[in-house]
Amino acid sequence: MxxxxxxxxxxxxxxxxxxxxxxxxxxxxxxxxxxxxxxxxxxxxSMTLTDPRGRVADFVGLDNFKDLFSSGQFFTNLKVTLLFVLLTVPTTIIWSLVLAALTHNKLRGMKAFQFVFSLPIVISVGTGSIIWSLLFHPTAGMLNYFIGFIGISPISWLADPNWALVSVSLMTVWMNMGFVYIVLLSGLQGVPDDLYESAKIDGSGPVRTFLQIVLPLLSPTLFFVLIVSVIGAFQAFGQIHILTKGGPMDTTNVVVYSIYQDAFINFRFGIGSAQALVLFAIILALTVFQFKVLEKKVHYQ
Amino acid sequence: MMLRRLNYTVLYIVLALLALMVLYPIIFTVFSAFMTEKEVSVFPPPLFPHHLYWGNFAKAVQTIPILRFLLNSLIVSAAIMACQAVTSAMAAYAFSFLQFKLKNAMFLLYLSTMMIPWEVTVIPNYLTIKSLGWMDSYQGLIVPFMAGAFGVFLLRQFFLQLPHELFDAAKIDGCGHLRTFFSIVLPLARPALSTLCVYVFLNHWNSYLWPLLITNKPTMRTVQIGVAMLQHEEVMAWNLILAGVSLVLLPSFLLLALGVKQLIQGITAGAVKG
Incomplete structure (x- = not known):
């Protein structure tokens, strides 16, 4: 050249x-x-104290973190967050999986059911929360009206410390099921049809076929849904801001809501940032943990 | 055979009940939006409105500036959608067809942005927007979201699947990268681009926290914040609130009806990649 x-x-x-x-x-x-x-x-x-305009007033090193870990409040919030994750993630996944399994067939009218079960995907946290705040209404809400039919006395859903987190979780499951359902259904559609046929010939019933053959093949999709749902649940904010504002008696005060309160209501940006970083570390550790422990059980084709 | 038919009947009944449960909050919203104040004030309210009463929508529009909220959300979501389509397509083209130094490192850097959660960036971003004087402005709502790693990956995946011969032919014809980008890749990428657009638009139409922090003036509020404020208007009757909610949901439903395929493709693309 x-x-x-x-x-x-x-x-x-x-x-x-x-x-x-x-x-x-x-x-x-x-x-x-x-x-x-x-x-x-x-x-x-996270290592500073700030004035309300966010200007750094003082460098305090790790004091914000020390304050967090020595206060019971942060651990209470963390416990509420974990409880919220446990109440919403498994419920959403199992519920959506059942619906996906029931609607994954070629029977007439399934397209309509599939559309209905995907529908909550368009519901935003703003509109969903408003709708449910009316459904949850203690005296005029339809939810209490319906449970009256089966003989349960009215519950003051959002105002009762025992029920508030359950109520918020109920609404969250409903709001998130559209996404999880769509992903799981398309995962099921990826399972080859002849597998069902050969299982049938081998004399395996539909439930056993699903549990022993389909579920392992679905495990990569389930794993993805689990990771995304756990991360999402740790970061849930809108429904708590609209429905309960962290109350009653801090029973719905998740870490993200407490970050919001500290940073944007009390203008303590330092302590807010410290909480955000701790939460980030927890989510990251949990995600890594899920990858290390659960991914071994995932069956990639 | 009899048994199987019975099984199917049971399946349909179960599915119909489950569908009713899932659908009920939406049915409740839409039906109540068409009820008169008299109808909603009895308990339990009737399941169906006696006739379609359109007055709630007019009244809701008069009581709160809901049209303004809708306009704000439309401007913000559409602008973010357009910007992300452009920035993602450009970056995806670079990662798919151009050779440059540190390409792999840059790609990892883009990947890493997916790991940074909003709760860590929201406080500094709020302070940045405040110091720029962008509170209560469209810039403040749009600029931080003008690019997204998801779009880059989605489009890159699509670009890499395009037939190679096409680009060799274009090169032989003396077609430069700029022309290849505009007149070959972009037109071919229309399906992936529309997937991205539906996905981004819906995400930002529904976004709650950022507009809540950045806007204070009622005239700058987006629909999600506006509709959440309805709850505090103690004087508001439920039929008015739910008429407002229905108005906010309408564009999302239209988008779902028109772009359900795109949306599902977008979601599952994320699922396969993740």
Whole structure:
């Protein structure tokens, strides 16, 4: 290759490289300004005390974290969060899995049922919470009216400390089931049809076929749904803000809501950032744990 | 055979009951929106409105600036959707068809953005928007979301599946990268782009926390915040509140009806990748 063509190809290479970064520039700029920089600033803020405008007043090192871990409040909030995850994630997945299993067949009218069970996907947390706040109404709500039929006395859903978290979870399961149902149904559609046939020939009933043959094949999808749902449940905010505001008696005060209160109502940005980082670490650890422990049981084809 | 038919009947009955349970909150919302104040004030309220009473919608629009909220949400969601389509397509093209230094490292960097949760970035971002003087502005609602890693991955996946011969032919014809991008890749990527658009639009139409923090003025509020405020209007009758909720849900339902395939493709693309 002559020196001239070498120089030309180097120039072309350089031009392509420049074009590459030009194409990345817009998204990269947004990520730097609104993801990477805030991530670092969060770490810095968590070690400071700020004035209400967010200006750093004092550098306090790890004091915010010490305060968090020595106060019972943070652990109470953490317990509520874990309880919320346990109340919503398994329920949503099992409920959606049952619906997906029942509607995954070629019977007439299944498309309509599939549409209905996917429908909650369009419900936003804002509209969903408003609808349920009316359904939950202690005296005029339809939920108490319906449970009256089966002889249960009225429950003051959102105002009763024993029921508030259950109520919020009920609404959350309903709101999230559309997404989980869609993902699980399309996972089921990926299971080859001849598998059902050969299971039938072998004399396996539908329930056994589902548990022993379909479920293992579905495990990658279930694993994905589990990871996403756990992360989502740890970050639930809107329904708590609208329905209970953390009450009654802090029984629905999840960590994310307490971050909101500390940072945006009391303007204590330092302690808010510290809580956010601790929560992030917990979610990250749990996700890594799920990958390490559960993924071994996942059957990838 | 008899047994099987019986089984099917049971299945249909069970499914119909379950469907009714899932659908009930939506039925309740839509039906109540058409009831008169007299109808909703009895307990238990009638299951069906006696006739379709449209007055609630007019009244809801008069009492709260719901049309303004709808307009704000439409502007914000559409702008974010358009920006993400552009920025994602550009980045995806670079990752699929261009060679440049540190390409793999950059790709990992993009991947890592998916790991950063909003609760960590929300406080600094709020402070940034405040110091820029962007509170109560469209910029404040739009700019932080002008790019997203999900779109980059979705489109990159699609670009890499396009037939290679096409690009070799374009290269031989002396077609540069810019022209290839605009006149070959973008038109071919229409299915993936529409998937991304439906997904992003719906996500931001439904977003709650960020608009709650960034807007204070009623004229800048988005629908989700606006509709949540209805709850505190003690004087508001339920039929009015639910008429407002129905108005907010309407665009989402239309979008679902028109783009259900795109939406499901988007979700499952995420599922397969994840």
């Amino acid at each position: 002559s020196a001239q063509t070498q120089a030309a190809s180097r120039k072309a290479q350089w031009k392509e490289g420049a074009l590459g970064y030009l194409f990345l520039a817009p998204s990269l700029l947004v990520f730097i300004c609104f993801l990477f920089y805030p991530m670092l600033r969060s770490i810095y803020l």
